[in-house]
Each structure stands twice: as C-alpha cells, then as structure tokens.
Amino acid sequence: MLPREPDRWHLLRRVRSVTWLLAGSALALSVIGLVVISSASADMNTDYEVRQSAWIVLGLLVMTAAAAVDYTFLLRYAFWIYLAAVAVLAAVTFFGHEAGGARSWIGIGGFGGQPSDFCKIATVLLLARHMAEAQAPVAPRDWLWAASAFVVAPVLLIALQPDMGGALMFVPMLAAMAIVAGLRLRSALIALGVAAMVAGAIWVFALQDYQKDRVSSFFRPGADPLGSGYQVRQSRIAIGSGQMLGKGYGEGTQSNLQFLPTPHTDFVFAVLGEEYGFMGVTVVLGLLLLYLGNGVRAALAARDPAGMLLVVGLLAFIAGHVLYNTAMVVGLLPITGIPLPFLSYGGSFMLFCCAATGLMIRVDVQRFVNI
Amino acid sequence: MSLRNPTGEYSVDWVLLNMAVRLRWLCGVLGVALAVVIGAYWYHQIIRAEHYERLAENNRLRVLRLDAPRGLIYDRSGRILVENTPTFRLMIDRGESADLGASLAFAAGILGREERELRAALERHRGVAREVPVLLAEDLELTQVARFEVSEPEHPEFEISTSRRRLYRHSFQTAHVVGYLGEPTPAEHDRDDSLAAGDLVGRSGVELLRDRRLRGNHGERIVVVDSRGRLMGEDVQRADAEPGESVTLTIDLRLQQLAESLLADKAGAIVALDPRDGAVRAMVSSPSFDPNRFAGRLSQEDWDRIVDAPGKPLQNRAIQNTYPPGSVFKIVMAVAGLAEGLLDPEERVYCNGATRLYDRRWRCWQRRGHGFVDLRGALQHSCDVYFYRQGVKIGIEVIAAYARRLGLGGRTGVELPGESEGLVPDSEWSRDRRGYPWYPGETVSVAIGQGPLLTSPLQVAVMTAAVANGGFRVRPYLVAGGGEPPEPLGLDAEVIAFVAEALANVVANGTGRGARTPVVAVAGKTGTAQVVAQETWIRSEDLPPDQADHAWFTSYAPVDAPELVVVVFVENGGRGSEAAAPLARELLEDHFGAAAGT
Numbered sequence: 001m002l003p004r005e006p007d008r009w010h011l012l013r014r015v016r017s018v019t020w021l022l023a024g025s026a027l028a029l030s031v032i033g034l035v036v037i038s039s040a041s042a043d044m045n046t047d048y049e050v051r052q053s054a055w056i057v058l059g060l061l062v063m064t065a066a067a068a069v070d071y072t073f074l075l076r077y078a079f080w081i082y083l084a085a086v087a088v089l090a091a092v093t094f095f096g097h098e099a100g101g102a103r104s105w106i107g108i109g110g111f112g113g114q115p116s117d118f119c120k121i122a123t124v125l126l127l128a129r130h131m132a133e134a135q136a137p138v139a140p141r142d143w144l145w146a147a148s149a150f151v152v153a154p155v156l157l158i159a160l161q162p163d164m165g166g167a168l169m170f171v172p173m174l175a176a177m178a179i180v181a182g183l184r185l186r187s188a189l190i191a192l193g194v195a196a197m198v199a200g201a202i203w204v205f206a207l208q209d210y211q212k213d214r215v216s217s218f219f220r221p222g223a224d225p226l227g228s229g230y231q232v233r234q235s236r237i238a239i240g241s242g243q244m245l246g247k248g249y250g251e252g253t254q255s256n257l258q259f260l261p262t263p264h265t266d267f268v269f270a271v272l273g274e275e276y277g278f279m280g281v282t283v284v285l286g287l288l289l290l291y292l293g294n295g296v297r298a299a300l301a302a303r304d305p306a307g308m309l310l311v312v313g314l315l316a317f318i319a320g321h322v323l324y325n326t327a328m329v330v331g332l333l334p335i336t337g338i339p340l341p342f343l344s345y346g347g348s349f350m351l352f353c354c355a356a357t358g359l360m361i362r363v364d365v366q367r368f369v370n371i
Numbered sequence: 372m373s374l375r376n377p378t379g380e381y382s383v384d385w386v387l388l389n390m391a392v393r394l395r396w397l398c399g400v401l402g403v404a405l406a407v408v409i410g411a412y413w414y415h416q417i418i419r420a421e422h423y424e425r426l427a428e429n430n431r432l433r434v435l436r437l438d439a440p441r442g443l444i445y446d447r448s449g450r451i452l453v454e455n456t457p458t459f460r461l462m463i464d465r466g467e468s469a470d471l472g473a474s475l476a477f478a479a480g481i482l483g484r485e486e487r488e489l490r491a492a493l494e495r496h497r498g499v500a501r502e503v504p505v506l507l508a509e510d511l512e513l514t515q516v517a518r519f520e521v522s523e524p525e526h527p528e529f530e531i532s533t534s535r536r537r538l539y540r541h542s543f544q545t546a547h548v549v550g551y552l553g554e555p556t557p558a559e560h561d562r563d564d565s566l567a568a569g570d571l572v573g574r575s576g577v578e579l580l581r582d583r584r585l586r587g588n589h590g591e592r593i594v595v596v597d598s599r600g601r602l603m604g605e606d607v608q609r610a611d612a613e614p615g616e617s618v619t620l621t622i623d624l625r626l627q628q629l630a631e632s633l634l635a636d637k638a639g640a641i642v643a644l645d646p647r648d649g650a651v652r653a654m655v656s657s658p659s660f661d662p663n664r665f666a667g668r669l670s671q672e673d674w675d676r677i678v679d680a681p682g683k684p685l686q687n688r689a690i691q692n693t694y695p696p697g698s699v700f701k702i703v704m705a706v707a708g709l710a711e712g713l714l715d716p717e718e719r720v721y722c723n724g725a726t727r728l729y730d731r732r733w734r735c736w737q738r739r740g741h742g743f744v745d746l747r748g749a750l751q752h753s754c755d756v757y758f759y760r761q762g763v764k765i766g767i768e769v770i771a772a773y774a775r776r777l778g779l780g781g782r783t784g785v786e787l788p789g790e791s792e793g794l795v796p797d798s799e800w801s802r803d804r805r806g807y808p809w810y811p812g813e814t815v816s817v818a819i820g821q822g823p824l825l826t827s828p829l830q831v832a833v834m835t836a837a838v839a840n841g842g843f844r845v846r847p848y849l850v851a852g853g854g855e856p857p858e859p860l861g862l863d864a865e866v867i868a869f870v871a872e873a874l875a876n877v878v879a880n881g882t883g884r885g886a887r888t889p890v891v892a893v894a895g896k897t898g899t900a901q902v903v904a905q906e907t908w909i910r911s912e913d914l915p916p917d918q919a920d921h922a923w924f925t926s927y928a929p930v931d932a933p934e935l936v937v938v939v940f941v942e943n944g945g946r947g948s949e950a951a952a953p954l955a956r957e958l959l960e961d962h963f964g965a966a967a968g969t
Contacts, residue, residue, distance in 0.1 A: 109426045138383040159949050234598075237430065239424025240415040253431040257597040278416040287410060296398055304383065312397075325621050330411045352911055 006158050011365050018294050018301070021065065025355050028340055030350070032284060033268060033343030039250045040263035040271045041345075043209075048264050048345050055347045059354035066358025074359075075132075078125040082150065085122035088115045089157045096315045116166050117352035119154045120336065120357075124173065124313035126150050131181035132306035144178060144187050159202070164211055165336035169320050176316035177249040177309050201289045211336070227314045231267075234330045239273035239281075239330055247278030264345045266337055270329040284343070288322050298364035307363045314356040372597045382699040395446035395644075425899070430605060433600070434923060436567055437590030440535055442615030444549050444577060444585075444625040446654075447851060451577075452545050456958070458536040459511040461519065461529060461825030468528035477526060477902030481518050482508055504530050506569075519540045524665075528741070537571070537666040541624070543659040544631040547687040548622055548651075548787075548849060550576020551662035565589065574665070577618060577686070577849060580786050586691060599707025619851040621650035630655040630959050632953045638942035639922075640660040640688035640828040643958065646727045646836035646927060648854045649845030651785065653958075654829070656688040693825035694940065697900030697947065698882075699923045700774070700820030702838060702870060704762065705750060707773035709866040713765045716746040716869060722756035729812040733759045736899065751881035753897060755819045766836040770817060771797035776860055778828045778833030784846040786853060794825040821901060832938040835925045838874065842867045886926055891963040894933075895926030895955065897947035921941040924951030928959050935962060 034056065038049035056177035072079065081326070092115050127147050159167040165323050178188075203212070238254035250256065252274035255263040263271045272280050292315060299311035318341045327333045327342040339346050341353045379408035415423065431860030451582035458702040461478065468474040476495070480485040489507055496505035511519075511531070519529050537552055539545065553574035560566050567589055573582035623643075630641040633658035643653040660677055678685060686692060708714025724740035726733050735741065735755040741748070749757035762770065774780055780795025794800075794815065798809035816822035829847060835856075836845045841864060845859035851896045874894035883895040900921040927933040937955045944950035 028705075060921065135383075135386045176397055179397060180390050182393070184391065206505035234430075236415060237423050237426045240419055243416055243420040252429055254910065257595070257603060259430050259598045273412065273416065278412060282409070283413045283417070285405065289405065292401065296394065299394055303387065305386055305390060308394070312377055312394060319379065319401055323401075323408065326408045327411070330408070330415060332408070332411055 005209055006180045012261070014365050014368065016364070018297050019067075019361045021294040022298070022357055022361055022364075025287050025294070026077045027056075027344035029059070029284065029287050029291070030059070032272075032287075033340075033345075035249065036268050036272050036275070036343065037264045037345050039252065039275060040100065040255045040260075040268065042250060042256060044264070050352075051347075052345050053364070055350045058347075059350045063354040063358035065362070067361045067365070069362065071307060071310060071359055071362050072304075074125055077124070077130045082126040084121040084123045085115065086153050086157070088118050089154060093282060094321045099252065112347040114159045114346075115165075116154070116161075116163065118318055119158075120170075120173075120352055121314070121355055123151060123154055123170070124177075124310060125315070127174070127177055128310035128313055129307045131177060131309050132304065134181065135305045143181070143192060144183065147174065148191065160333075161336060162208060164207070164209075165324075165338040169317060169324070169338065170334065172320035172323075173313050173316040176319075177313045181305075181309060193256050231261045231335050235270040237302075237327045237332050238267075238270045240278075242274040242277040242300045244277045244279060246273070246275045246280055248275060251275060260353050263364070265336075266325065266339055267329055267343045268342060269326055269340050272343070273329075279283040286325070288341075292319055292322070298360045299368040301364050303367050306367070311342050311360050311363050314360060318353060318356060378454050381698075384804055393764040409889060414697045419738065422613040424456075429846060430598075430863050431595055432593055432594045435592040435594060437612040438535065439589050439612035440588035440614045441537065442581075442585040442587065442617040443619065445619045446622045446627070447620060448623070448652075449619070450624045451540055452620065452622070452624065453549050454538050454540065454889075455535040456538040458534050459513075459516045460532050460534050461508040461511055461531050463507045464504040464528050464530060465493075466528075466646070468526075469659075474528050478529065479509060479523070479871060479889075481515050482511070483506070488569075509534075510587075521757060537663070539629065539662040539666070542661040542663055544628050545622070545624075545660050546576075546659045546684075547656045548620065548627070548654050549578055549662065549691065550574060550578035550580075553577055553665060562582060575687075575789070576787060577620065578662075579788055581850070583615075584616040585618065585672065588613040589770045619853050620849050621645075621652065621854075622849065623652045623798060623962075625965065626653040626958065626962055627655060629653075629958060631657070631659065631937075633957060634941070637944060638682050638688070639889040639944060640938075640940045641958070642689050642832045642936075642938045643952070643962075644832050644845070644847050644936050645833075646839035646845060648857065649836070649847045650851075650854060651834075651847050651849050652935065654687075654689050654849070656686065658684040659680040660684040687787070687789070688940070689828045690787055690790045690941070691827070692785075692894045693791050693827045694921050694942075695822075695824050695900040695902075696779070696820040696826045696831060697898030697921065697923050698755075698820055699831055699896045699898035699925045699947075700779075700824065700826075701750060701753065701758055702834060702874070702925075703769065703774045703777055703779065704758055704765070704818055705746060705836070705873065706777065706866060707769050708761055708765050709745075709869060710773065710862055711765070711769055713769065714746060714761055719743040719745045720749070720754075720757045720760055722754050724756075726756045726759055728763060728815050732817055746869075747873050747876065750870075750896070751876050753877075753882045757814045762814050763811070765818075767797050767814040767817060768958075769793050769801075770814070774824075779824075779830045779835050781830075782795065783827075783829050783833050785829060786849055790829075791827055793827055794823055794829055799914075828938045828940040831923070831925050831940075835896075835927055835936045835938065838867060838870050838929035839936055871930070874926075878926065882948045883924065883926070883952050885948050886924060886956040886959070888956050888960045890960045891928045892930040892938060893926050893928040893956070893959055895924060895952065896913075897922030897952055898925070899945070899947045902943065911924050916943055920945055922947045924948075924949035924955045926952075926955045926959070928963060935959070 034049055034052050037052055041048040075351060083232060130147055131143060151170050155170045175216050184331035234254060238252065252271055254260050254274050255271040259266050260270055284299045294310060295315040299308050299315065302311060321338055321341050324333060324338045328335055328338065339349050382938045402608045416871040422488040440455050443451060446452055463474065465471060466548055475486050475489045480488050492507055516531050519531055539549060551574055552571040555566050555570060555572045565588060572695065573579035578585065590610045592606050593608040594606055597603055626643055630653045634641060634655055637659055640655060641655045645650045664677065720741050722735055724738045724743040726736050741752050741754045744757050773797040780793050782790045782792055813822050817824055833845060833847060837843060839861060840857060840941045842860045844860050845857045846855050848854045871894060874896055878886050878893045878895045886893050886895050900923060902918050902920060922941040924947050925938045927936045937958050939951040939954045
C-alpha cells in the first residue's frame with residue numbers, strides 16, 4: 001500500500017520551519033567548521049578550507065537531491081542499495097589503497113571518499129524498512145536478530161579496514177532504532193550479552209596494539225605522557241586554556257604549534273574550544289542541539305513507521321558522532337577516529353551528513369502523503 | 372515500553388504513537404548526555420582555566436639562556452692572565468636516536484672513551500624531558516667535532532654546541548693569585564638567583580674575590596616553540612647578557628713568572644710589593660697547581676688527587692701558612708728597642724757563641740761567636756746573643772706591641788680570602804690562650820724570631836715595607852685601584868733611618884751578601900727559622916728534610932728610594948743567606964735591570 005507518485009507542488013506547500021532550521025543549522029555549523037579548519041590548517045601544505053568549501057557546496061547539492069527523492073522509493077529498494085553498498089565496501093576493504101594505516105579510501109576524481117559513509121545510509125534504510133514491517137500484526141517476532149545481522153556485515157568490514165570508530169558508531173544507531181521500534185527488555189538483555197562477548201572477542205583478536213593503548217591510556221591518563229595519553233592531554237590543555245572567550249582566530253597555540261593531533265579533523269572541536277572558548281563551545285553545541293531537535297521534530301511528524309525509523313537511525317548516527325567526538329576531545333571517552341558532523345574536515349562524511357539531512361527534510365515534508 | 376492499546380486492534384497511528392513516546396524518552400537520554408558533555412567543558416574551561424592556561428604557556432614558551440662571558444683578568448700592564456676560550460660540547464638528542472646503545476658506542480669510538488663513562492654522563496640527565504638535548508661530553512677536539520659533523524646523516528642525534536671555557540694562560544705561574552673555578556653547591560644555587568645550571572663560580576683567589584662582578588649577568592630569550600621544539604617567529608622577550616667586568620691586577624707578570632720559576636722545585640713563597648702603596652707585584656706559592664684543571668667539570672677522583680697532592684699545592688703559602696720568622700724578626704727588635712729608647716745603638720755586647728740566661732745556655736748560630744757587637748753589627752751578622760740579651764731588656768710586651776704595629780700577627784688586609792693571622796705572643800695571650808703564665812725565657816726565643824711566633828711571608832713583606840717607606844703601614848692589594856694610602860706608624864724618622872741603613876749594610880757586608888748586585892742597591896735581612904726546638908746544636912743540612920730550617924730573606928731596593936719589597940721564603944730550605952737571598956737577588960736584578968734597560 002505504497003502511495004501514488006506525490007504531487008510536487010503539493011509537497012512544497014508542506015515545507016515548514018523544520019526544513020529551514022535543519023538546513024540552516026547544518027549550513028551554519030559547516031561555515032563555522034570552515035573557519036576553524038582554516039585556522040587549524042594555516043601551516044599545513046594542503047588548503048583544507050578550500051577543499052572543505054567545495055565539499056560544503058557539493059553537500060548542499062546532495063542535500064537538495066536527497067530531499068527531492070521520495071524516500072519510500074528508496075525504502076522499496078533498500079535491500080539492493082544495501083547489497084551494493086556492502087559490495088563496494090568489501091571491494092575497498094580488500095583491494096583499496098592504504099591511507100594512514102587504514103584501508104578505506106576510494107579515489108573519486110581526485111577527492112578521497114569513504115564508502116563506509118554511504119554504507120551507513122544504506123544500512124539505516126534497510127533497518128528502517130525491516131523494523132517497520134515488524135510493526136505489522138503478522139510480523140515475525142525476532143526482527144532484532146535479522147536487524148543485527150544486517151548491521152554486522154558493514155561493521156565487520158569497517159572494523160577490518162581498520163576503522164574502529166566508524167564501526168563503533170553503528171551501535172548507537174542500531175540501539176536507537178531498536179528501542180524506538182519497540183525492543184523488548186529480554187531481547188535487549190540477550191543482545192547486550194552477545195555484544196559484550198563480541199566486544200571481548202574483538203579486544204582479544206581484532207584490536208591493534210595502538211588501539212588497545214588508546215583505551216588503556218584513557219583509564220590511566222598519567223601513564224606515558226608522551227604516548228597515547230599525550231593526545232588527550234594536549235587536547236584538554238587546548239580546551240581548558242581557551243577559557244571563557246577563547247584566544248581568537250589563528251591564536252590557538254596548541255593547534256597552531258602542532259601540539260594537537262589532527263586539529264582539522266577529529267580534534268576540530270578542541271581547536272574551537274581553544275580559539276573561541278566556552279562561548280564558542282556553547283554556541284556550536286546549541287546549533288547541534290537545534291539540528292538534532294528539528295530532526296526529532298521531523299521524526300515525530302512522520303506518518304509511517306519506516307519514515308520515523310529512517311529519521312531516528314540517521315539522527316542516531318549523527319548524535320552518536322556529536323556526543324562521542326565532543327566527549328572524546330575533552331577526555332571523557334577514549335580517543336578514536338570519530339569526526340564531528342559538519343565541522344570536521346572530510347568529504348564523504350560531510351556528504352553523508354548532508355544526505356541524511358536531506359532525507360530527514362524529505363520525511364518531514366512528506367508527512368501527510370504516505371497513508 | 373508500549374502504551375496499552377484500548378481496542379487491541381492494529382493501527383498505524385497506534386504504532387506511531389508508541390514509537391513517538393519511546394523516541395521522546397531517547398531524547399531525554401540524549402539531553403542528559405549532552406549536559407554531561409557541556410559540564411565537562413565548563414569544568415575545564417571555566418573552573419580549571421588558569422591551570423590549563425599555565426600548561427599551554429609551558430608548552431609554547433621556552434626560556435633560552437644567553438651566557439655572559441666571564442670577565443678577563445689582566446696584569447698591571449694589560450697582559451692577559453685569564454681569558455675565555457671557545458670549547459665544543461657534544462649534546463645528544465635522545466629522541467632522535469634509534470638505538471641509544473649504538474649511539475653511545477659510536478660516540479665513545481670517536482671520543483676515545485669508555486662507553487660506560489658516557490652512559491654514566493647520560494644517566495645524570497635522567498629527569499630531563501626526552502626531546503631536550505643533554506650534555507654528553509665536553510672539550511672536544513676539532514677533529515672530533517669534524518667527525519661528528521660528517522656522520523650527521525647517520526647520527527642526527529648528536530649536536531655540537533659551542534661554549535666558553537676559562538683559560539689560565541700562565542697556569543701554574545699565577546694559580547694562587549687568580550684562583551680557580553668550581554661548581555656551585557646546591558646551597559649556593561639557592562642563595563644566588565643569578566646562578567643557573569652549569570655555571571661555575573670562583574673558588575679561590577681573584578676568581579672568588581671578584582666572582583660576582585666577573586660573572587656578569589646572564590641574558591634570557593623567551594621564544595615560542597612548536598611541539599617538536601622548533602623555534603617559531605620572533606622572541607617574545609629578550610634581555611641581552613651583560614658580560615662580566617674585567618679585572619686588572621697589580622701583579623707584574625714578568626716578576627711573577629720569574630718568582631715562580633725560582634721556586635720551581637722547592638716549597639715556599641715569594642712576595643713582592645711596592646712599599647709606597649702596598650701594590651702586590653708578585654705572589655707565588657710553591658708547589659703550585661694548574662687552575663685549568665678546574666675549568667671544566669672535575670671528577671671527584673681528580674679533585675682528591677689535587678687536594679691531597681704532596682706539598683698541598685692548593686694552599687697559598689704567602690698568606691695562608693705561617694712560620695716562625697727567625698732572624699728577620701730582628702728588624703722588629705731593632706725598631707722596638709730604638710723607638711722606646713730601651714736600646715742604645717752604641718752599646719756593645721760580647722758574643723762568644725753562647726750566653727747564659729734564666730739558667731739556660733742560649734747559643735748563637737755562629738759557634739765561634741761574634742766578639743763585641745753593637746746594634747748595627749748585630750743586625751749585619753745576625754748575632755743571636757746580642758738580641759737574646761737585649762730582648763730580655765726590652766721585654767715581651769714591647770716586642771709584641773711593635774711586632775703587631777709593623778704588621779705581624781694579624782691579617783694584612785690583602786683582598787684574597789683565607790688569610791691567616793699568624794701569632795705574636797705576649798703574656799696576655801699566654802694566660803688567655805695557653806692557660807699558663809708567660810715564661811720569661813720565652814722572650815729570649817722570641818727575640819730571635821723563634822718561640823710561639825708565627826708569621827706569613829706577606830706579613831713580613833708589610834713589616835719590611837714599613838722600614839722601606841720611612842715608617843708607614845701599607846695594606847697590600849691585588850686589584851688595580853684598590854689601594855689605600857699607607858698609615859703613618861708614628862715612628863721616629865731617625866729610628867727607621869737607622870734600621871734602614873743597617874739593613875743596607877746587611878746586604879753590603881753581612882749575612883745578606885747573597886743578594887748583593889751591581890744592578891741596584893739592596894737592603895735586606897736574612898732569617899733561618901728552626902722548625903723544631905733543638906736541645907743540641909745540629910747543622911741544618913744534617914736534619915731530615917721535613918725538619919730542616921726554613922730559609923727567609925726579606926729585602927727592598929733601591930736603598931735610597933725603595934720601589935720594591937721582595938720576601939723570599941723557602942720551606943725547609945736551610946740558611947736564609949744561602950737558600951733565600953740569592954733568589955731575591957735574581958728577582959731584583961731582573962726587575963731593576965729590565966727597568967734600567969728600557
């Protein structure tokens with residue numbers, strides 16, 4: 001009982017503040033990110049701010065394109081999209097070229113891109129459809145296991161690259177979608193048990209030494225101040241020394257004198273904290289909250305379970321990145337490669353965030369037509 | 372977490388309603404998580420802001436020291452005695468070394484040292500941050516520097532840094548005057564803010580005396596560095612170093628060098644000073660040491676070896692050691708007796724080689740005796756019997772008072788640290804210090820410069836200067852411009868003139884003939900001091916070396932307008948007339964001969 005082709009003029013009349021607030025906050029965050037990246041990469045050989053500008057423009061196009069496509073159409077072909085995404089991911093994992101110790105980049109016309117980001121959307125689409133179908137009275141009761149299985153394939157591939165941070169971010173997504181889809185307590189407990197066993201197995205068999213170091217150094221920050229604990233320490237110094245108002249554009253000594261690791265990507269928020277202080281941190285977190293809140297509004301407006309779950313999955317991905325990244329740079333969580341949505345430099349992740357935004361807008365706009 | 376469905380029928384709206392409730396609940400969780408994150412930022416950026424600001428500044432700023440070159444030391448005519456010379460030091464950046472063991476082995480090969488020594492040197496810098504280069508070895512030779520430079524591609528961990536090292540041009544010859552350097556103790560570091568790690572401070576001589584001014588003030592550069600310690604941009608702050616002040620001494624290098632060579636294989640001291648103002652022209656103590664040994668870092672064994680060397684070379688015998696003056700003390704006797712009117716210069720005493728006083732037989736050095744001698748003759752031939760008898764007449768109180776007035780038994784006031792007082796005994800001293808009354812027979816010993824009497828060569832020079840300059844007490848000084856006008860002693864000019872004339876006679880016809888020279892007219896007095904009291908008369912040459920007599924000769928020249936006092940003291944040297952007077956002659960001949968030649 002999928003609807004007929006919707007009337008586009010009809011849809012445009014349904015555009016409301018959610019659309020503008022989602023797109024507006026995303027754009028504002030991207031511009032702020034651009035400013036911080038340009039300060040943080042001032043002494044680097046690559047013009048990251050120019051590249052990031054290009055990614056923002058491309059991201060706006062992708063956002064518009066995603067908003068222009070009927071998401072129910074995407075849901076209908078979710079399995080094939082998922083299959084294609086996983087196939088590409090597998091190809092890259094086993095044949096891609098190495099960058100920074102991890103095999104994950106594919107070249108697209110001179111720009112690097114991570115197929116894992118595309119895979120995130122594909123997985124959310126498939127899960128949304130699968131969990132929504134489970135809401136029907138005739139649904140199979142054990143939807144969680146199939147859903148988990150859909151997640152395991154991309155997670156394993158991403159973990160093999162190895163990109164632990166990227167793999168880890170599937171966990172809040174699956175959890176949020178499962179909870180909203182009506183996870184029962186017993187299934188949740190079993191799932192947690194299995195997850196714990198898998199985590200143990202990963203620690204023993206899959207984690208590289210440097211990754212173990214990061215985790216253990218998180219619990220013992222004083223030990224080995226020049227090793228893994230160094231990054232957390234320097235990041236905290238950057239943030240703390242920013243104080244209330246920050247040191248100003250280009251004045252961050254921690255970032256510009258290379259005390260901070262990767263200041264333009266994973267640690268962009270530490271640069272922000274150093275140069276714009278608690279004020280800058282509050283403004284950016286406020287904008288992120290505005291974005292997430294309007295995402296939730298879009299989810300609540302959905303008139304079909306699949307649409308709502310789709311928005312929830314995408315939002316959970318973005319919220320997971322936001323929480324983990326901001327907590328990690330201030331030392332609340334172990335350091336791992338998780339970028340900050342819209343602010344960190346990075347092409348394919350920017351495109352993922354924009355595509356997700358476009359899909360959320362589409363779900364919001366299409367809120368009356370699916371019944 | 373589902374709402375109860377009142378009808379139990381399936382409806383999409385009902386499903387959506389349940390999902391919305393669970394979504395709102397998740398939003399609450401998200402809100403709490405965000406609040407925790409915001410709280411963490413608030414804690415670090417507001418509450419602990421100052422702590423992190425300090426850490427950021429520590430990261431960013433580095434203080435580099437600008438060394439102040441230590442001041443130079445010149446002799447009176449501007450000849451350099453002490454200067455600084457560039458030296459190369461080997462630093463190692465442990466962060467750059469792939470294999471520290473291999474690096475040390477490589478360095479040990481070039482330096483020709485044991486690898487374990489270098490490891491010990493490295494061990495001292497254990498607490499220093501890894502990326503800060505630390506000192507591995509000092510005083511590299513140019514060929515060694517070249518080899519480290521050439522191997523830079525394979526061994527980037529080594530750096531050569533240039534520094535300055537103290538160079539004592541005339542090492543042994545000026546050692547006791549200029550002194551030497553040493554590492555400051557932790558207590559000194561605490562007391563003096565101007566001292567930084569690696570500084571050396573003056574430990575003796577002029578180096579100690581003028582240490583603070585010679586050192587100057589270190590400058591400081593505060594620079595911005597990146598995480599790898601590379602310099603970025605301009606200095607945040609810069610205070611240039613103030614070089615240390617140079618010092619010009621009153622020392623005459625030529626005289627000093629000659630004096631040192633004269634004492635080369637002996638123990639003893641030579642002091643030369645200008646009797647008109649007390650300027651010290653030469654001060655030599657033998658055996659000497661090489662202060663250059665102290666200019667670098669010295670190991671404990673090396674230090675012990677120098678301190679415990681035979682003859683105790685670090686002691687300055689000219690001012691730190693005191694000896695019985697022997698017959699040079701007869702100058703004091705003559706001045707005291709004449710000034711107090713207790714001595715009639717014309718009175719003659721018969722010397723038959725010994726005399727009996729206080730139930731004891733007192734010998735003259737001349738066993739044959741001198742026959743009848745008056746004061747002039749007694750000084751000329753250094754007749755002991757004459758002074759034994761006159762000493763009893765003058766009395767210990769008067770002798771002691773004049774001895775002190777002329778500069779014995781007290782510090783001369785020369786700037787050098789560690790000067791000894793010596794001892795001029797009297798009955799009060801005997802009572803207070805020894806705890807028993809002065810025994811009159813002791814006065815007899817004191818009269819010929821023996822007994823408890825102890826003087827330093829410099830004190831004898833001051834005493835002699837008073838005769839040479841017509842009765843003025845000089846304060847010897849070493850730093851040019853540091854002199855004081857001599858103090859009149861209130862002595863009758865005739866008294867001084869009489870003694871001066873007698874001293875001229877000593878050199879012309881008496882025991883001081885060894886100092887006679889055609890170059891200049893010399894006045895002087897010999898002294899032969901017994902080291903141990905002897906009951907029987909033994910020739911000095913027959914005594915074991917460490918009990919042989921000390922030889923003294925004090926002199927000045929020219930007789931009619933004295934310009935230079937020369938005191939020669941040879942420890943266990945034997946007779947003053949034979950062991951000391953000829954050395955004084957050589958010095959005076961050279962000094963006045965050179966002056967006449969130019």
